[in-house]
Amino acid sequence: xxxxxxxxxxxxxxxxxxxxxxxxYWSVFDAKALKEKDANKRPLLEQQQxxxxxxxxxxxxxxxxxxxxxxxDSLRYVxxxxxxxxxxxxxxxxxxxQGDSEFEQFHNDELVxxxxxxxxxxxxxxxxxxxxxxxxxxxxxxAQATAxxxxxxxxxxxxxxxxxxxxxxxxxxxxPAYDPNRVPYELTKLNENELETPLVNRATQGQYPPxxxxxxxxxxxxxxxGEITPETAIEAPSPLDVEGVPLENDFNESFxxxxxxxxxxxxxxxWFGQLGQQLGQKTMFEYMDRFGFNxxxxxxxxxxxxxxxxxxxxxxxxxxxxxVDLARMAIGxxxxxxxxxxMAEVAAAVANGGKLMKPQIWSRVVDPDGRVTKRLEPxxxxxxxxxxxxxxxxxxxxxxxSEGTGTNAEISGVTVAGKTGTAETPYNEACGGGxxxxxxxxxxxxxxxxxxxxxxxxxxxxxxxxxxxxxPIFRDVAETILNGE
Amino acid sequence: MTSARNRELLALxxxxxxxxxxxxxxxxxxxxxxxxxxxxxxxxxxALCLATHIYLRIRLPNADPYLFPxxxxxxxxxxVMVYRIDPSLARDQANWFVFGLVLFALTIQFLRDxxxxxxxxxxxxxxxxxLLLAPRVPGLGQxxxxxxxxxxxxxxxxxxxxxxxxxxxxxxxxxxxxxREVLIVxxxxxxxxxxxxxxxxxxxxxxxxxxxxxxxxIRDLGSSLMFFAAFLALLYxxxxxxxxxxxxxxxxxxxxxxxxxxxxxxxxxxxxxxxxYAHPRASxxxxxxxxxxxxxxxxxxxxxxxxxxxxxxxxxxxxxAAQTDTIYSLIVNELGLxxxxxxxxxxxxxxxxxxxxxxxxxxxxxKLLATGLTAVFSIQAFxxxxxxxxxxxxxxxxxxFISYGGSSIVANxxxxxxxxxISDRARxxxxxxxxxxxxxxxxxx
Numbered sequence: 001x002x003x004x005x006x007x008x009x010x011x012x013x014x015x016x017x018x019x020x021x022x023x024x025y026w027s028v029f030d031a032k033a034l035k036e037k038d039a040n041k042r043p044l045l046e047q048q049q050x051x052x053x054x055x056x057x058x059x060x061x062x063x064x065x066x067x068x069x070x071x072x073d074s075l076r077y078v079x080x081x082x083x084x085x086x087x088x089x090x091x092x093x094x095x096x097x098q099g100d101s102e103f104e105q106f107h108n109d110e111l112v113x114x115x116x117x118x119x120x121x122x123x124x125x126x127x128x129x130x131x132x133x134x135x136x137x138x139x140x141x142x143a144q145a146t147a148x149x150x151x152x153x154x155x156x157x158x159x160x161x162x163x164x165x166x167x168x169x170x171x172x173x174x175x176p177a178y179d180p181n182r183v184p185y186e187l188t189k190l191n192e193n194e195l196e197t198p199l200v201n202r203a204t205q206g207q208y209p210p211x212x213x214x215x216x217x218x219x220x221x222x223x224x225x226g227e228i229t230p231e232t233a234i235e236a237p238s239p240l241d242v243e244g245v246p247l248e249n250d251f252n253e254s255f256x257x258x259x260x261x262x263x264x265x266x267x268x269x270x271w272f273g274q275l276g277q278q279l280g281q282k283t284m285f286e287y288m289d290r291f292g293f294n295x296x297x298x299x300x301x302x303x304x305x306x307x308x309x310x311x312x313x314x315x316x317x318x319x320x321x322x323x324v325d326l327a328r329m330a331i332g333x334x335x336x337x338x339x340x341x342x343m344a345e346v347a348a349a350v351a352n353g354g355k356l357m358k359p360q361i362w363s364r365v366v367d368p369d370g371r372v373t374k375r376l377e378p379x380x381x382x383x384x385x386x387x388x389x390x391x392x393x394x395x396x397x398x399x400x401x402s403e404g405t406g407t408n409a410e411i412s413g414v415t416v417a418g419k420t421g422t423a424e425t426p427y428n429e430a431c432g433g434g435x436x437x438x439x440x441x442x443x444x445x446x447x448x449x450x451x452x453x454x455x456x457x458x459x460x461x462x463x464x465x466x467x468x469x470x471x472p473i474f475r476d477v478a479e480t481i482l483n484g485e
Numbered sequence: 486m487t488s489a490r491n492r493e494l495l496a497l498x499x500x501x502x503x504x505x506x507x508x509x510x511x512x513x514x515x516x517x518x519x520x521x522x523x524x525x526x527x528x529x530x531x532a533l534c535l536a537t538h539i540y541l542r543i544r545l546p547n548a549d550p551y552l553f554p555x556x557x558x559x560x561x562x563x564x565v566m567v568y569r570i571d572p573s574l575a576r577d578q579a580n581w582f583v584f585g586l587v588l589f590a591l592t593i594q595f596l597r598d599x600x601x602x603x604x605x606x607x608x609x610x611x612x613x614x615x616l617l618l619a620p621r622v623p624g625l626g627q628x629x630x631x632x633x634x635x636x637x638x639x640x641x642x643x644x645x646x647x648x649x650x651x652x653x654x655x656x657x658x659x660x661x662x663x664x665r666e667v668l669i670v671x672x673x674x675x676x677x678x679x680x681x682x683x684x685x686x687x688x689x690x691x692x693x694x695x696x697x698x699x700x701x702x703i704r705d706l707g708s709s710l711m712f713f714a715a716f717l718a719l720l721y722x723x724x725x726x727x728x729x730x731x732x733x734x735x736x737x738x739x740x741x742x743x744x745x746x747x748x749x750x751x752x753x754x755x756x757x758x759x760x761x762y763a764h765p766r767a768s769x770x771x772x773x774x775x776x777x778x779x780x781x782x783x784x785x786x787x788x789x790x791x792x793x794x795x796x797x798x799x800x801x802x803x804x805x806a807a808q809t810d811t812i813y814s815l816i817v818n819e820l821g822l823x824x825x826x827x828x829x830x831x832x833x834x835x836x837x838x839x840x841x842x843x844x845x846x847x848x849x850x851x852k853l854l855a856t857g858l859t860a861v862f863s864i865q866a867f868x869x870x871x872x873x874x875x876x877x878x879x880x881x882x883x884x885x886f887i888s889y890g891g892s893s894i895v896a897n898x899x900x901x902x903x904x905x906x907i908s909d910r911a912r913x914x915x916x917x918x919x920x921x922x923x924x925x926x927x928x929x930x
Contacts, residue, residue, distance in 0.1 A: 001852055002844050004722040008856065009840045011718075012863045016833050019867065020826055022874035026779040027822045034780035039765035042777050045793055045803065069798060076797040096796075 044096045048076045053111045053132035055091055055103065057141045058170075058363065063087045064094075064104065064180075066132075079104075085177040086148060087139070089201040090169075090301060090361060093180035098187045102201060103361055105302050107135055110365050110374075133373060134366040138168035143480040147457075150473040151175035157440075157459035157470075158202035160344035161477055164445060164454045166378040167348070167357030169299070170481055171455075172341075174202040195430075204299070204306040207337035208458060211421030211466065212267045212405075213441045214332030216346055216393065219260055221287035222275050224389040230396070233257035236271035242327040247273050264396045265404030267420065269331045276330025284329065285320035290384035291356065292345050294319075298358045298381055299341065309338035332421060344456035345381075347418070347443040350397070351451035354390035356381045398448050408471035409444055411479050417451075418444020418474065420466035431461030438462055442470035446478045453481045489550040489912070490542045496554035497538060500561055501531035507565035510789040530561070537586055544593050545909035547916065549842060552908070555835050556901055559886035560894075562828060566815060567889045569790050570808045574889050581891040585898035592902035599906050603850055606659040613652030614695060616645035621702055646699075646708040647883070647896035650865075651903070653712060654719070654857035657692070661723035662849040668724050681729055692716050693733070697740045704750040707868050707880025713737050715861040722856050758878035771805045775814040775873045778804050786821030808889035810881055814873050828887070829870070836863040839904055845911040855907045858900050 026034065035043050055064040064087075066077035079094050081087065092102025100108065108114075113132040140161075147159040152175055161171035178190055178198035190199050200206070222228040236255040239246035249255070249269050255262075263271040276284060288294060294310040294317055296303050311318040312335050318324060328334045341359065349356035358381045365374040385393075397417035400406045406420040421441030431437040440462050445454040457473040505527030512523055534557055541548060560582060568575035596602070602609065619636045620626035626636060635644050661668075671682030692713070699709040717733045720726075745751045753768060761769035761776075781787065792815055794807045807815050817825045839859025846852045865885055872879035883893035 001722050001725070001849070001856075004725050005840050005843050005852070005856055008718055008722055008860065009836065012836050012860075012867075013833065015863075015867050015871075016829050016836075018876055019829055019870045019874060022871075022876050023779065023817060023825050023829075024822055026776050026874060027782045027817050027825070028784060031780040031783060034777055037762075037773075037777070039762065039769075039773055040777045040780075041796070042781050042793065042803070045797060046781075048797065 041096065044099070047108075047112050048078075048096045050112050050130045050132060051077050052079065052094065053113070053134040053366075053368075055107075055111070056134060056136045057087075057139045057144075058137060059141060060136075061141045063091050063137070063139070079180075081180040083141075084181065085179040086141075086144060088178045088180050088198075089174040089203065090172040091180070093183045095184050098183050101199075102301055102305055103137075105305075106300050107362060110135060113368075131368045133368070136363045136366065137361050138163070138170055138363045138376075139172070139361065140170045140481055140484060142484060143171045143477050144173055146480045147171045147173035147473065147477050148175060148177060150457075150476050151459070154459045154469045154473060155462050156196070156202070157457070158206055158340040159455065159457045159473060159477055160203045160340045161453055161455045161481060162344050162348045162357075162359050164348040164351035164451045165357065166376075167359045167381075168363065168376070168378070169359050169361045170453065171477055172201075172203045172361070174200070174206070201301075201305065202460075203340045204297070204301060206339055206458070206460070207307055207309070207312070208340075208439045208441075208460065209423035209425065210332040210336055210338045210343060211423035211439060211441050212269075212332055213343055213346075213419050213421035213443045213456075213466075214336060214338070215264060215267065215272045215330070216350065216397070216419050216443065217287060217291060217293075218272050218276055218279075218284070218330040219264060219396065220291075220350070220385045220389060220393055221279055221283055223260070223392055224287070224385040225279065225283050227279055227283075228260065228275065230260055230392050233259050234263070234271055234274055236263065236268045236274070238270055240270040240273060240327075242273060242277075243325055247327060247331075260392075261396045261399050264419065265399040267400075267405050272330045273327030276326045279326075279330075281324060281326055282320050284326065287384060290382050291349060292342060292381060293338070297339070297341050297345065300361050306341070307339055309336075309342040311335050312337050332423060340456045340458050343441070343443045343458070344454055347445050347456060348454035349382075349384050350390050350393050351417075351445035351454045352390075353387040354385040355383050394448055397444065401444065406442060406444070406467050406471050408467050409442055409474050409478075411446060411475055411482070414446050414478075414482060415448040416444055416446045416475075416478070417448040418442055418471070420471060422465040425461070428461065436463045438465065440464055440466045440468070440470045442466050442474045444474055444478075446482065452485060453478055489548070490538070490546060491550075493541070493550040493554060494535075494538055496551065497531070497534045497557060500554055500557045501527055501534060503558070504530045504561040504565065507561065507789065508568065511565060511569045513790075530564075533583065533586060537589070540590055540593075541905070544597075545905055547912040548905040548909040549838050549912070552835065552838050552901060552904060555831055555838070556886055556897075558831055559828075559835075562816070563812070563884075563887035563889070565789070566812055566819075566887065567808050569819075570794060570815070570889075574808055577891070578889055578894070581894045584891070585895045588895050589898040589902045592899050593906060596903070596906060599854075599903065600850065602655050602854075603659045603662075606656050609652045610656040613649040613656065616649040616652070617695070617699060617703060619645050643892040644883075644890065645892075646703075646705060647892040648899075650708070650712065650715070650861050651858070651896060651900055653692070653695075654715060654861050655854065657716060657719045658850055658853035658857045661719055662853055665723040665849070668729075669726065672724075672726060680732070681724075681726070693736055693740070696737065697744065701744055701748055704748065705880070706751055706754050706878060707872065707882035709741075710877070710880070711861060711864050711868050711882060714864045715857060718860040718864075719853060719857045723853060754878045754880065758875065761875070771811065772873070772875060772879050774802075774804050775811045775879070776875060778811070778814040779817040779874070782817040782819065782821045782825075784821050784823060786817070786819045786824055789819055792818040806881075809883060810869065810879065810888075811873050812884055812888050813870050816887075829866075832863060832866045832885075835859075839863075842904060842908040842911060845915055846907060847911065847914055851907045851911060855904060858904055862897070862900060 052066040064081050090102050092104040094100035094104040111132045113130050158174045176196045176198045235257045238249040238252050238254045296306050296308050325334050358379050363376050364372050367373050401409045401416045401418050406418050409416050409418050423439040425437045425439050426435045440459045443456045445451040455474050457470045459469045462469050508523035508526050567578050696709045696713040699705050717730050721730045745755050757768050761772045794804050843852050843855035869882045869884050871877040883890050885897045
């Protein structure tokens with residue numbers, strides 16, 4: 001029987017080897033994938049035992065901090081948002097059961113202090129508990145408050161303000177807002193509110209028809225490609241037959257040959273429609289790409305919470321070879337859907353002499369000892385247009401505010417450049433299905449000679465026009481920021 | 486053979502030190518101080534081990550010197566882990582440990598001539614079966630997670646399967662000792678497959694029936710698997726016919742497959758094993774959390790007392806049944822892959838010593854009994870570790886000597902006592918044989 005006993009022992013050894021094999025697989029080889037499973041709350045729970053860093057506004061106002069609860073084994077930190085709904089967007093939230101979103105999610109590694117493996121081992125040896133770093137943002141509390149207040153009066157919508165030279169995001173407001181402190185109690189309710197969708201950051205996820213604000217892109221493409229100069233005059237009859245459907249100007253007004261300045265100031269549809277057709281789809285799409293359309297903006301927010309802008313069909317972006325009504329696209333119609341962030345980037349690029357900087361919310365990372373460990377170094381995303389083109393557009397956009405369709409954006413003592421937009425959105429279910437609904441826009445920057453701030457403001461489901469409802473928001477926010485300089 | 490006992494004593498010292506260090510680590514984690522209590526616990530533990538050692542020195546001087554220290558090592562692991570989960574459970578566990586040692590001593594005291602077991606083999610088999618049946622007796626049995634595993638009579642609750650495994654092994658060892666010759670000689674080849682003689686195979690079918698019965702009525706997939714595997718191991722060792730094992734395995738698989746598709750509890754267990762992510766918050770929760778806990782351990786673990794067992798600030802289990810079923814996952818979590826390898830290695834060493842005893846034994850009954858006891862012990866460890874690592878479906882079997890639970894500890898101490906009894910006789914005989922050989926050599930000179 002001894003031979004069999006030895007064989008049986010061999011089998012037991014083999015079985016135990018299988019156990020070691022599986023244990024190694026779960027604990028080492030597959031560990032990373034397991035930690036990323038949705039059902040696995042362990043990483044979050046462990047993070048909860050780490051004191052998460054604070055998030056601060058540019059002036060030091062605390063936007064998010066962690067407070068201890070319990071002690072010993074049950075010590076954990078819970079997130080508090082002292083400013084309530086004011087920074088629900090873009091800061092987001094971070095809770096164990098509900099997960100995290102927006103800025104909290106994107107900057108998680110810094111906020112929980114996930115340093116290199118080596119330094120964390122050193123910390124462990126020194127008996128030091130892992131502690132997160134603070135992050136100071138570029139957000140301007142006064143301007144953020146102004147933006148949200150104005151939006152609450154005007155309707156649902158969003159405001160994005162970017163410093164053109166650095167890409168620093170000074171304001172990102174979205175209405176309706178939500179109070180992140182309430183998320184642990186009413187996340188389901190917030191999620192199920194399909195009418196208001198308060199958890200959607202409209203600044204980065206709102207996909208709206210841009211209306212006439214898109215004419216800035218068309219004009220930029222025309223000037224920069226050399227198709228037109230500021231002196232080029234084009235006749236703009238109304239109505240103009242485009243692909244069998246007449247395209248009209250406001251009040252069905254026909255224009256003799258006019259230059260870009262007049263066309264932009266009066267927002268002449270048939271002028272830009274013809275320019276778009278002259279440029280061709282390839283050139284139009286090329287300039288859109290350069291401004292950042294058709295891809296996810298390079299902002300420091302989770303990429304699944306920032307949407308691309310472009311021409312959509314069934315939620316898919318169309319390309320330069322897909323059938324598109326060019327004339328209507330050139331004036332911001334067709335199936336164009338853009339985010340307020342993208343339109344703010346267009347304004348910022350024109351303001352910054354044609355250079356588009358990467359928009360960034362964070363400014364610097366400060367470790368628990370108060371040392372700055374990382375500092376934002378502004379970087380260029382692209383140069384969509386030449387400095388010359390930018391200067392020519394700047395001039396034309398000044399006319400819009402001083403004598404054109406955007407006079408409500410005027411700030412006394414400051415030259416403002418901008419463009420209004422009013423996209424008709426009848427039968428829009430989000431607006432209740434009425435016929436008299438518009439998407440009102442204003443994009444612009446100030447001071448025009450040395451731009452300090454570029455802003456996009458938009459209001460959905462309003463019977464009013466861009467100049468009536470969006471331009472005043474631009475004015476208030478720009479004024480607040482310029483006064484704070 | 487005092488050198489064997491000296492080796493045992495020497496091995497017990499590091500075990501006691503390990504226990505002291507383990508408790509010190511848990512205290513340090515909990516209250517950031519080194520508590521004297523860890524020294525006191527270490528001293529108690531060492532005193533108990535020492536008393537047992539002295540008893541063995543007197544009663545079984547020739548017994549295997551490593552088995553008891555290895556079991557004590559596992560208990561150390563268990564005590565510290567259970568203490569770290571819940572100090573009040575550890576107190577129970579320590580009481581069971583003392584009670585187990587008493588039963589251990591009693592077994593050695595009264596079963597010194599363990600051949601008497603052979604005489605009562607059918608009685609023992611019936612007792613074993615009755616024990617298995619008991620949880621289904623109304624008013625006596627308890628249902629845990631859909632399986633009938635426990636008996637509750639007043640304040641006394643225990644899991645009879647732990648004891649019936651010993652009864653079953655005793656019966657099988659005795660029966661096979663007597664019938665192995667006929668099973669081998671009477672075997673017939675049919676269509677190239679060696680079949681056992683039907684006449685002598687009747688009682689074997691009873692074992693198969695008992696396993697299936699457990700599957701259906703007790704709904705205890707784990708014990709069923711453990712019993713049947715031990716049976717096949719013994720059958721193979723007794724007859725040397727691998728084909729018997731294959732036939733047995735086929736029978737078990739057919740039965741298990743049939744019941745897996747008809748008995749909901751068994752079906753669910755298999756379903757969870759195959760698709761744990763189907764219901765991650767309900768039925769799949771335990772196995773998923775078990776694996777997530779292991780993923781968190783990595784190579785070196787998070788350290789004693791550092792792992793999460795409940796969701797902080799609540800009583801919601803993050804690692805359900807951490808003190809029993811999933812204690813191995815907690816070990817991986819806190820001590821890492823290396824700690825887990827250590828635990829598996831201890832089981833392997835116990836298996837090696839157990840089979841060594843079987844090899845040294847002279848008579849068939851001792852050989853088969855030692856083999857059976859070692860096999861059932863090792864397979865139990867495999868079934869539960871395999872369960873929490875998703876090698877096989879997760880079932881409610883305890884991890885011998887480590888999991889919290891009185892029945893498990895006491896029953897395994899009885900099992901250990903039997904192994905030591907067999908070992909003492911075998912080594913005494915081989916030593917005597919050597920001495921005789923030596924004398925003969927001297928005489929011839």
